[in-house]
Amino acid sequence: MMELDRRQFLQAGGTAAVLGTAGCDAPHKALWPYTGLPNEAKPPFAPPSGDSIDLATHTLNRLTFGARPGQHERILRLARREEDAVDKFIDEQLASEKINDDRAEFRVKKFETLALAPIGEFYEFRPHILREELTRATLTRAVYSERQLYEVMVRFWSDHFNIDISKGECKWLKPADDRDVIRPHALGKFPELLAASARSQAMLTFLDGRENRVRKPEDRPNENYARELLELHTLGIHGGYTQQDVMEIARCLSGWRIGRGLFQVGKVQFEPGLHDNRTKTVLGETIPVRTGRDGRKDFDDVLRIVAAHPSTGRHIASKLCQRFIADEPPAAAIDTVAREFTKTKGDIRETLRALFATDEFRGTRGNKFKQPLHFLASALRGIDAESDVGRPLVNYLERMGHMPFEYPAPDGYPTHAEPSMSTLLWRWNFAAKLAQGQIKGTRIQHERLTKRAGDSAKLAAHLLGRQPSDDELAAAKASGNPIGLLLSSPGFQWS
Amino acid sequence: MKQAKATLHGNGDLWQTLVVVFLRGGADGLALMPAVGDDDYHRARPFTAVSKTAALKLDDRFGLNPLMNALEPAVKEGALSAVHCVGSGDTTRSHFEAQDLMEHGGHTGGGWLGRFLRFRERASGGALSAVALGQAVPESLRGAPAATAMQSLNDFSFSGGDKFVQSLEQLYGGQIGVFGARARDTFNALGRIRELHAKDYSPANGADYSVDRFARELRLASQLIKARVGVEVITIDLGGWDSHLSQGPLISPLMRRLANGLAAFRRDLGAAMRQTTVVVMSEFGRRVSENSALGTDHGRGGVMFVLGGDGAEGRVIADWPGLKRDALVGPGDLAVTTDFRDVLIPILRRHALDADMAKIFPGHEPRPLGQAAGDA
Numbered sequence: 001m002m003e004l005d006r007r008q009f010l011q012a013g014g015t016a017a018v019l020g021t022a023g024c025d026a027p028h029k030a031l032w033p034y035t036g037l038p039n040e041a042k043p044p045f046a047p048p049s050g051d052s053i054d055l056a057t058h059t060l061n062r063l064t065f066g067a068r069p070g071q072h073e074r075i076l077r078l079a080r081r082e083e084d085a086v087d088k089f090i091d092e093q094l095a096s097e098k099i100n101d102d103r104a105e106f107r108v109k110k111f112e113t114l115a116l117a118p119i120g121e122f123y124e125f126r127p128h129i130l131r132e133e134l135t136r137a138t139l140t141r142a143v144y145s146e147r148q149l150y151e152v153m154v155r156f157w158s159d160h161f162n163i164d165i166s167k168g169e170c171k172w173l174k175p176a177d178d179r180d181v182i183r184p185h186a187l188g189k190f191p192e193l194l195a196a197s198a199r200s201q202a203m204l205t206f207l208d209g210r211e212n213r214v215r216k217p218e219d220r221p222n223e224n225y226a227r228e229l230l231e232l233h234t235l236g237i238h239g240g241y242t243q244q245d246v247m248e249i250a251r252c253l254s255g256w257r258i259g260r261g262l263f264q265v266g267k268v269q270f271e272p273g274l275h276d277n278r279t280k281t282v283l284g285e286t287i288p289v290r291t292g293r294d295g296r297k298d299f300d301d302v303l304r305i306v307a308a309h310p311s312t313g314r315h316i317a318s319k320l321c322q323r324f325i326a327d328e329p330p331a332a333a334i335d336t337v338a339r340e341f342t343k344t345k346g347d348i349r350e351t352l353r354a355l356f357a358t359d360e361f362r363g364t365r366g367n368k369f370k371q372p373l374h375f376l377a378s379a380l381r382g383i384d385a386e387s388d389v390g391r392p393l394v395n396y397l398e399r400m401g402h403m404p405f406e407y408p409a410p411d412g413y414p415t416h417a418e419p420s421m422s423t424l425l426w427r428w429n430f431a432a433k434l435a436q437g438q439i440k441g442t443r444i445q446h447e448r449l450t451k452r453a454g455d456s457a458k459l460a461a462h463l464l465g466r467q468p469s470d471d472e473l474a475a476a477k478a479s480g481n482p483i484g485l486l487l488s489s490p491g492f493q494w495s
Numbered sequence: 496m497k498q499a500k501a502t503l504h505g506n507g508d509l510w511q512t513l514v515v516v517f518l519r520g521g522a523d524g525l526a527l528m529p530a531v532g533d534d535d536y537h538r539a540r541p542f543t544a545v546s547k548t549a550a551l552k553l554d555d556r557f558g559l560n561p562l563m564n565a566l567e568p569a570v571k572e573g574a575l576s577a578v579h580c581v582g583s584g585d586t587t588r589s590h591f592e593a594q595d596l597m598e599h600g601g602h603t604g605g606g607w608l609g610r611f612l613r614f615r616e617r618a619s620g621g622a623l624s625a626v627a628l629g630q631a632v633p634e635s636l637r638g639a640p641a642a643t644a645m646q647s648l649n650d651f652s653f654s655g656g657d658k659f660v661q662s663l664e665q666l667y668g669g670q671i672g673v674f675g676a677r678a679r680d681t682f683n684a685l686g687r688i689r690e691l692h693a694k695d696y697s698p699a700n701g702a703d704y705s706v707d708r709f710a711r712e713l714r715l716a717s718q719l720i721k722a723r724v725g726v727e728v729i730t731i732d733l734g735g736w737d738s739h740l741s742q743g744p745l746i747s748p749l750m751r752r753l754a755n756g757l758a759a760f761r762r763d764l765g766a767a768m769r770q771t772t773v774v775v776m777s778e779f780g781r782r783v784s785e786n787s788a789l790g791t792d793h794g795r796g797g798v799m800f801v802l803g804g805d806g807a808e809g810r811v812i813a814d815w816p817g818l819k820r821d822a823l824v825g826p827g828d829l830a831v832t833t834d835f836r837d838v839l840i841p842i843l844r845r846h847a848l849d850a851d852m853a854k855i856f857p858g859h860e861p862r863p864l865g866q867a868a869g870d871a
Contacts, residue, residue: 163604164603164604164605164637164638165604166595166599166604166605166606166634166637167599167602167603167604167605168602168604170604206604369674395644398632398642398643398644399622399641399642399643400641401639401640401641401642406605406637406638407605407638408603408604408605408606408609408610408613408637408638409605409610409614409638409854417673417674418673419640421673421674421677422621422622422624422640422641422677422680423621423622423640423641424622424677424678424681425621425622425623425653425681425684425685426622426641426643428653428655428663428681429653429654429655432653432654432655432659433654436654438654471665471666472666474665475662475663475665475666476662478658478661478662479655479658479659479661479662479663480656480658480659481655481656481659484655484659485659485662485663485666488655488663489663489666490666490667490670490674490678493674
């Protein structure tokens with residue numbers, strides 16, 4: 001990849017010279033730090049024209065944080081039949097690494113703490129800076145990344161393996177967990193994601209795994225992580241495990257710590273002297289006596305057993321169906337998805353592909369209430385807002401009670417509708433202010449947007465994903481702030 | 496039934512508000528609530544001790560600093576409880592660590608107030624359930640179902656205007672179920688916010704707020720409570736208590752501000768104090784002995800105050816270990832004999848019967864508060 005530093009750039013003779021050699025009208029991305037992001041083409045677009053949500057809009061609603069202008073039209077152009085076009089879009093989004101995301105990556109590059117290399121370096125920053133940058137980067141990616149499904153899944157797993165950044169050293173450790181655990185595996189293999197999470201410094205801290213020691217046979221290990229591993233991360237509460245399994249797993253995982261000495265800061269280490277090396281039985285499988293450093297193998301055994309347990313497939317499948325289909329998902333869909341999960345040994349991509357192919361997914365539309373982050377991102381995407389995603393914007397997310405990394409219990413933000421419904425006031429306030437350009441650092445271009453859509457009724461169709469009703473059009477017109485009103489309207493709260 | 500509950504919850508008729516005042520910097524408990532009846536106190540503070548006659552009497556052992564005389568009516572009317580030797584398990588004596596531990600409610604993530612609002616049967620609070628007066632939401636409110644930092648009423652304004660709200664009401668009119676109920680709550684709240692903006696606020700009962708920031712914020716708190724917009728928790732910071740040198744000039748104005756502000760607030764709210772509780776807390780108390788700069792260094796046990804309706808409080812709670820050398824901990828600090836969470840638990844219960852204490856203070860084994868000490 002071509003990277004220029006400032007001196008090289010000046011030596012090259014400034015923008016004109018380099019542009020000349022690059023031979024194109026937009027500056028090469030290596031120059032963006034100096035030129036800023038080149039303007040994106042903003043051509044006219046055709047909004048959805050159906051009376052109800054069509055399949056393309058539905059897919060955008062569920063796989064992304066909301067449709068940007070022209071995205072619907074683009075999907076339809078992928079194939080002659082809508083079904084085929086949607087399949088192609090799903091394939092594209094599942095192959096996230098093939099999607100060029102330079103522009104979004106450039107936007108998050110300014111958050112320097114995201115790029116810190118060894119985990120010890122995070123400790124050199126004030127915690128609120130780390131939290132602020134991680135939060136802003138998360139929201140920036142939700143709004144601007146082209147890898148939308150990937151970002152949706154990053155949020156999904158962040159909640160599944162929830163870590164409250166305010167607990168103890170998680171202040172310094174969660175940014176690395178986001179970068180090294182959640183993001184690399186969000187569309188990967190579940191067993192690998194689970195293993196990475198289990199050994200994550202932030203997770204070892206949040207669920208006290210690092211405090212799990214057995215020095216003498218009568219010591220009782222710390223069960224916190226073992227319990228959540230079974231209850232939340234893998235088998236699920238009704239997954240068929242017992243209190244005995246929790247205790248046995250806690251014994252298996254005893255002796256893991258996080259280094260503190262010079263050059264050891266943040267290193268996850270196994271200390272045989274703190275490990276219970278006697279035999280254990282985990283979900284019916286015997287773990288043999290292991291002495292000395294061999295004791296570390298218990299960890300791999302536990303993860304293998306729980307990841308492959310049939311209840312894990314069901315648990316993950318029902319959570320995915322809850323996110324993508326309905327708050328109370330139909331059993332048939334869960335069965336299909338769980339089967340695929342088991343068959344592919346937890347291949348997240350293939351599991352999702354199977355989910356998106358079910359009739360239940362395709363047919364259940366407009367019934368998921370947007371979580372606040374989804375609502376906020378979809379509003380910004382819908383109107384093509386240009387935002388620095390600064391505090392004035394982030395404050396609204398706080399007001400709506402949905403700050404990433406701040407859910408105060410291990411189970412992550414609820415995805416069902418009711419908890420998100422109490423903060424309509426802030427949705428309306430946000431929408432009204434956004435459309436009036438009253439959120440500092442965030443701009444929209446009304447006239448241009450309306451022009452691109454064709455007229456105000458077509459813009460409404462774009463925002464709602466269907467033809468607006470007469471009532472909606474009349475209300476938008478009467479409100480004095482049509483875009484703000486549409487973003488506040490009941491229709492825009494659901495996806 | 497369910498719907499009625501939702502309405503109650505969203506529009507402020509729920510009508511109980513907890514105001515948490517955090518004295519940042521580690522407020523000196525022995526200055527705020529001196530043990531004037533204990534000779535060792537006078538020996539430990541030869542230059543700054545408050546005399547027994549000057550103090551506002553709480554019981555035979557304790558008094559309030561005379562700079563806090565504004566609270567005399569509250570004390571007389573049984574509206575103020577004072578807790579001594581209270582604190583957390585923190586032994587680092589670091590502001591940052593101790594504040595975090597206290598605001599998180601233990602060694603856990605998220606804030607105790609955030610969990611208080613989130614973990615109860617009646618589920619999530621309304622849009623205005625938690626208000627942080629100041630620039631940012633404090634750690635204690637992390638994880639709240641909604642948390643709003645505000646510095647003035649303008650942060651609360653709804654920019655839509657009447658036509659906007661009317662148009663929204665038309666579209667939401669047909670909504671049913673929980674969604675419709677929440678929308679109706681929100682329109683109610685909007686109406687009340689509008690009233691709030693429409694008229695100038697004049698405090699009731701001749702309450703006289705001074706012009707400092709703390710008083711201004713309490714005035715705003717009172718305004719919000721009376722407007723019944725559904726505020727259940729308000730947080731306010733009063734900083735500047737880190738009195739390592741020349742403690743007197745440093746914290747005297749703060750003590751006055753604290754007491755005057757609370758007294759005006761109580762007066763202003765009048766009968767509404769019955770549905771309001773104010774908790775005053777700080778991350779730790781300070782060293783028992785003065786240092787050579789006539790200041791005090793970071794210590795352990797400190798004080799908390801609880802202000803409620805007339806007769807609702809009026810207790811002195813102190814499991815007093817005394818100030819003899821062998822009773823002190825670490826480098827000479829008052830021991831923590833009451834866990835701050837044990838002071839908060841009965842208050843939270845009063846405010847929300849269904850609040851799940853095990854979730855709000857995970858890992859904490861509650862201990863009932865001691866009976867009133869002394870013979871007050």
